[in-house]
Amino acid sequence: xxxxxxxxxxxxxxxxxxxxxxxxxxxxxxxxxxxxxxxxxxxxxxxxxxxxxxxxxxxxxxxxxxxxxxxxxxxxxxxxxxxxxxxxxxxxxxxxxxxxxxxxxxxxxxxxxxxxxx
Numbered sequence: 008x009x010x011x012x013x014x015x016x017x018x019x020x021x022x023x024x025x026x027x028x029x030x031x032x033x034x035x036x037x038x039x040x041x042x043x044x045x046x047x048x049x050x051x052x053x054x055x056x057x058x059x060x061x062x063x064x065x066x067x068x069x070x071x072x073x074x075x076x077x078x079x080x081x082x083x084x085x086x087x088x089x090x091x092x093x094x095x096x097x098x099x100x101x102x103x104x105x106x107x108x109x110x111x112x113x114x115x116x117x118x119x120x121x122x123x124x125x
Contacts, residue, residue, distance in 0.1 A: 037123030045120040059093035
């Protein structure tokens with residue numbers, strides 16, 4: 008059973024975890040998390056980069072509504088980072104991120120992965 012879709016977790020909890028992880032991926036370039044969270048985060052990161060490539064007011068508003076303020080970065084700085092990443096991937100049709108499987112977590116043997124921008 009997937010950790011992110013586990014019963015007892017509300018949809019608002021799931022959405023907030025994914026939003027935080029997406030914001031962290033853009034802020035730091037990579038994060039370490041469980042494999043199921045990484046796979047779910049990858050979908051959203053790729054969608055936001057595709058939206059940023061359109062570079063319209065509507066796409067900026069959608070991106071701004073999805074991102075969360077980070078410890079180091081405000082939403083405006085994260086939006087600028089997304090646009091610089093989108094310029095980097097102008098000629099690429101997809102696959103902006105990769106999930107690298109890592110060791111198990113020592114405490115509960117959860118499978119760990121690193122999600123990073125390619």
